[in-house]
Every structure is written in structure tokens, then in C-alpha cells.
Amino acid sequence: MLPSSTVENYLKAIYVGETHLVGGQKLVPMGQLASALGIAPGTATTMVKALAESGLVTYEPYNGVRLTPAGEKLAARVLRRHRLIELFLVQVMGMNWDEVHEDAEQMEHVVSDRLIERMDEMLGRPEFDPHGDPIPTPDGQLAHRALETLLTCPLNTPVTVARVTDQDAAFLRFIESHHLKPGETIQVEERDEASDSVKLKGRDDQRMTIGARAASKLLVST
Amino acid sequence: MLPSSTVENYLKAIYVGETHLVGGQKLVPMGQLASALGIAPGTATTMVKALAESGLVTYEPYNGVRLTPAGEKLAARVLRRHRLIELFLVQVMGMNWDEVHEDAEQMEHVVSDRLIERMDEMLGRPEFDPHGDPIPTPDGQLAHRALETLLTCPLNTPVTVARVTDQDAAFLRFIESHHLKPGETIQVEERDEASDSVKLKGRDDQRMTIGARAASKLLVST
DNA sequence: GCCACGGTTTTGAGTCATCAAAATAATAAA
DNA sequence: TTTATTATTTTGATGACTCAAAACCGTGGC
Structure with a gap:
């Protein structure tokens, strides 16, 4: 079945x-x-x-x-497909990272193993998708990195954006337009509990303030 | 709906x-x-x-x-998607033409218009898919060529294979291995009603005999 | 002109995935 | 502890899509 x-x-x-x-x-x-x-x-x-x-x-x-182990194996397979497809659509087909989720959502259920393998090959056996989410290996292993959110990482220390844990298109466009995509280097300058916000210094020392909710979705490596 | x-x-x-x-x-x-x-x-x-x-x-x-006209419009859209996807899988992803049908069959129903448009663009607005089948335009028009089958084309005259009207993987592999894919130039040397077969001269003057049923699925332009 | 046969339609039933709303269980509050 | 709140489960139904098998045309053969 x-x-x-x-x-x-x-x-x-x-x-x-x-x-x-x-x-x-x-x-x-x-x-x-x-x-x-x-x-x-x-x-x-x-x-x-x-x-x-x-x-x-x-x-x-x-x-x-x-x-169960059986269920986990199947789930990892689907997630692997989803993330490979997303990366393929961005990397090879030049689509925007905020518009590939829906296509991946559908394709993950229908494309052949052969096609997935071909994508994996063309992409050079990648470990992470455009959002920084780890791509399970064919046998279901997940690469895991020790990451912190912008709410917990050290202040005034350069950190690299590693992962964006939200698929919402508007949010992704915001991230992109403010140069906060995975790979960018930024610094957290200040956190304000009262106003529920975080002050950042981004590319070209550009200052910006984002809400705590958004900050919690940005994972960084120190 | x-x-x-x-x-x-x-x-x-x-x-x-x-x-x-x-x-x-x-x-x-x-x-x-x-x-x-x-x-x-x-x-x-x-x-x-x-x-x-x-x-x-x-x-x-x-x-x-x-x-009805409405139904025809929808049908042409699906066929367009199918054939663009097949061509994309062969041309861009380097898959074999005998193994792309199933993937196209599934993907045609689920991928976004944006993705289809991107494929069309990457392929340079093609008119025919890997089998030589015409790709409907976005508004449903079909390019049509006056083609003949190997059963009706002139004898001992160079003709170009233009279209293979069978999706069966084994048949497609046969076509490929005998250099009879769309684009190849061949000649029909003889037709034998009794033995229900057709004698061909293909690439490098290689001779071969195929059945009438197979011959009827190879369309050529003179 | 009748009948048999192949193609077509009907009938009755089943699967899968879903919902709304009623019933129930667990939890937090008073 | 009793009650009120919230989460979960049951119940009964629906919509697509499908099948097998019985009933039904329509046409060609005799």
C-alpha cells in the first residue's frame, strides 16, 4: 500500500x-x-x-x-522531497524563495524517485534548503546544527543567519528585502522587552527594528 | 470550480x-x-x-x-503542461525520453502556472515535445504539420522523423537505440504487405526491418 | 423481420477524506 | 469539590470517484 x-x-x-x-x-x-x-x-x-x-x-x-519508526521513515522521505524540490526551484529554475512552497507541497507527493535523485545530483547533494531547513538524507538522517534565535544570541556579536522558520510569503519577502536571508551576517544591538522588539544592524550597517515574534523565527549561528 | x-x-x-x-x-x-x-x-x-x-x-x-469550446480550452491547457514538462525533464534535467511520461502525467495537474511559464521560458518557447508532439500555445492553438507515416511516405526518398506517436517506454527505447528519434533522416526502401513489415535505411546506411504497426507510429516530413 | 451480440447505461455498493454538531473527557477555576 | 472551560471524540452525512454485474439499446446477419 x-x-x-x-x-x-x-x-x-x-x-x-x-x-x-x-x-x-x-x-x-x-x-x-x-x-x-x-x-x-x-x-x-x-x-x-x-x-x-x-x-x-x-x-x-x-x-x-x-x-512509529515506519512512520518516521516515510515522513522524512516526504520532507526530503519537499526541501529538495524547493531548493531546485530556487537554485535551478530561478524562482523566488517565497513562491516555491506551494509547488513543492504538491510535487512532493507525485514526482518519481528518479526525478528526485536527479535534482539531488544537480544540486550537489545539498544539506539545507533555501530557508536553511535541513534536508533529510535518503535514509532519514537530519543534519542538525546548534542554532540560536535572535532572541537568545549574544548582543553586539556578528552572527550568520542560518535558517528562517516561517514559510509565509510576505514574511519571506520582508526577510529578503532587508537582507536577512540565510548566509547574511548581522548583529543584534538591543532587545527591548517592553516594546517587544529587537534592534539589528544588518548589511552596510543598516539599522532596523523587528518584532520579537519575527525575531524568534530567525535562527543564527555564532 | x-x-x-x-x-x-x-x-x-x-x-x-x-x-x-x-x-x-x-x-x-x-x-x-x-x-x-x-x-x-x-x-x-x-x-x-x-x-x-x-x-x-x-x-x-x-x-x-x-x-465544448470550454472543455477544449481546458484540455489544451493540460496537454500544453504535459508536453512542456516532458520536454523540460529531457532537455534541462537530462532524463531519458522513455522515462518522463509518468512524471509529466502527475505534474501536469499540480504545478503552478508560474512554474510552467518558467519552463517555457527556459526552453525557448518550444513548439514540439521530445516525441515531436505539438505543444499547444497558452491560448490553445496547435501547430500542425503535414506529416506522413512510414506506411504512406514515398519510397527511397530521404525523410525526417518528426514525431513518434506512442508513449510506451520499451518502444521508445527501441526507437532510440535504432536512431529513429525525431530529427533523424531515414529512407523507406520497401514495404511488404504479406509480411506486414517495412524495410528502412537509417543512420550510417544501417538497414532494419520493422512491423507495420510500429511503422504507422513513426511520422515523417518529406 | 427477428435475434443475437457488442457496446452502453443503470443499479447498488464501496472507499476515502471530509465536515458540523452533539457527546464526552480532561483540566483549570472558584 | 463542584463547576466552568477547553480539547477531544463520536455520530451521521456528504461529495468525488470507482467497480461489478444486471439491464438495456442498436445494428448486422440470416
Whole structure:
């Protein structure tokens, strides 16, 4: 039984949901899953029970859901495809990084392994996609770097933007126009709790202030 | 209402079915449609009635189905996408022409207009795909050439292979290995009704004999 | 002109994925 | 502890799409 696009999307959402979980708890709650997929909560429950039936997830009623090794393998495969496709569309086809998400979202379910392999080859076996998200290897391994957000990194120290953890097109365009894409070097000059904002010095010493919410989505390496 | 992949496939099948019709009759019979789509005849009937309901086709019970202008526009769009994708996969990604059909079949329904436009641009607004099939323009026009099959073209006269009207991977590999791809120059030396075969002289004066059924799928320009 | 046969349509049913809304469980508040 | 709030699960239904098999044309053969 090859998984349907729907199943692949559930697994992917659970996978990334797990990474967003704080602390030792490992179960993704149904509500979070449902809203991540844009479906009604009841639908998520029904579907997750079916996934548990086929051994892809572990389901604890009223607590949440977790991937089994089999489910994790499939999820990593989908994520790998998604990120390779995004990088391909940007790197090879010259599309903007804020307009490739939807295409990747669709293509990840349908293109052949051969085509994915060809993309991987043309891109030189990349480890990160245009947003700095790590690309799982064919066997599901994720490269992981120790990164900090702009809310936690040291002040007045040059840091390199490594990853942007938001796919929203408007946000991505903002990042791009302010030269905050992965690879850029910046410094955090000041954080202000009261105004919920962060002051930055960017390329050409350009000053800018961004909200804490946005700052938390920019990951940097020191 | 954007059409589902299923609807797009029905329209595409009717579209190419129409071109395969001989003479003045213009209706694609249900049986042909069903077998082209690999579905049960009853399913085709049900679906075609729904398509007629939404104004995409004209349906005459027991006679067949024909596209309306609206349906034809949609069908041409899908075919354009399919053929651009195939050409892109071969030309840009270096895939073999016998292995791109399935990917194109899936991608044609999901990739964005922007991505298609980008492919078209990268390919230099091509008129024909790797099989020599014409690529409809954005407004649905088809370039058409006066072509003959190897069964009807003049004998002992150099002709250029222009189109291969079969997507079967094994057949395409045969064509390729015998240097009969679109663009190659060949000559028909002899036709034998009795043995149902055609004798050819190909590249480097190499002689070969192919069956009439295969010969009818090779279109040439004189 | 009748009948048989191939193609077509109907019928009845099933799968997958979804929703809204009612019922229920867990949790936080009073 | 009892209640109120919020999250989750059930229930009942729907919309696409599909099949198998029974019923139904329509035409060619005799």
C-alpha cells in the first residue's frame, strides 16, 4: 500500500509537530495537528486512528500522536522531497524563495524517485534548503546544527543567519528585502522587552527594528 | 470550480481521442474513452454525464462525447503542461525520453502556472515535445504539420522523423537505440504487405526491418 | 423481420477524506 | 469539590470517484 498524499501530509505534519514540541513530552496533540493541516479536529482523530491501525503512528486517546519508526521513515522521505524540490526551484529554475512552497507541497507527493535523485545530483547533494531547513538524507538522517534565535544570541556579536522558520510569503519577502536571508551576517544591538522588539544592524550597517515574534523565527549561528 | 485531476484526465483523453477519429464523425465513443483512461465503461458514462452537466462536453447517449469550446480550452491547457514538462525533464534535467511520461502525467495537474511559464521560458518557447508532439500555445492553438507515416511516405526518398506517436517506454527505447528519434533522416526502401513489415535505411546506411504497426507510429516530413 | 451480440447505461455498493454538531473527557477555576 | 472551560471524540452525512454485474439499446446477419 503506497501512502496517499493525505497520509503523507499527516505524517509530515506530525513529524514537524514533534520537532516543535518542548521538553520530554513526545505526543503531538490532535488540535495542533488539525490546525496544522487545516482540517476539523474530528477528521484528525478519525484519520490518526486509521494511521495507527496501519502501524505508522502510536495514538493515545486524549493525549496525542507520535510516529512509529515506519512512520518516521516515510515522513522524512516526504520532507526530503519537499526541501529538495524547493531548493531546485530556487537554485535551478530561478524562482523566488517565497513562491516555491506551494509547488513543492504538491510535487512532493507525485514526482518519481528518479526525478528526485536527479535534482539531488544537480544540486550537489545539498544539506539545507533555501530557508536553511535541513534536508533529510535518503535514509532519514537530519543534519542538525546548534542554532540560536535572535532572541537568545549574544548582543553586539556578528552572527550568520542560518535558517528562517516561517514559510509565509510576505514574511519571506520582508526577510529578503532587508537582507536577512540565510548566509547574511548581522548583529543584534538591543532587545527591548517592553516594546517587544529587537534592534539589528544588518548589511552596510543598516539599522532596523523587528518584532520579537519575527525575531524568534530567525535562527543564527555564532 | 477548478477542475480535479480526474476531470482534467477525462478532458485530455477526449481531446486526443477526437484527434484519433477518422472522417467527419466527431464523437468519441464511451468504450474508447474508458479504455484510454483504464476505467470501467459504466464509470465513464457517469462521469461524462457530470462533465456535460458542467458544460465541458456534449454527450449523446449511445453515440459518444465531444468537447465544448470550454472543455477544449481546458484540455489544451493540460496537454500544453504535459508536453512542456516532458520536454523540460529531457532537455534541462537530462532524463531519458522513455522515462518522463509518468512524471509529466502527475505534474501536469499540480504545478503552478508560474512554474510552467518558467519552463517555457527556459526552453525557448518550444513548439514540439521530445516525441515531436505539438505543444499547444497558452491560448490553445496547435501547430500542425503535414506529416506522413512510414506506411504512406514515398519510397527511397530521404525523410525526417518528426514525431513518434506512442508513449510506451520499451518502444521508445527501441526507437532510440535504432536512431529513429525525431530529427533523424531515414529512407523507406520497401514495404511488404504479406509480411506486414517495412524495410528502412537509417543512420550510417544501417538497414532494419520493422512491423507495420510500429511503422504507422513513426511520422515523417518529406 | 427477428435475434443475437457488442457496446452502453443503470443499479447498488464501496472507499476515502471530509465536515458540523452533539457527546464526552480532561483540566483549570472558584 | 463542584463547576466552568477547553480539547477531544463520536455520530451521521456528504461529495468525488470507482467497480461489478444486471439491464438495456442498436445494428448486422440470416
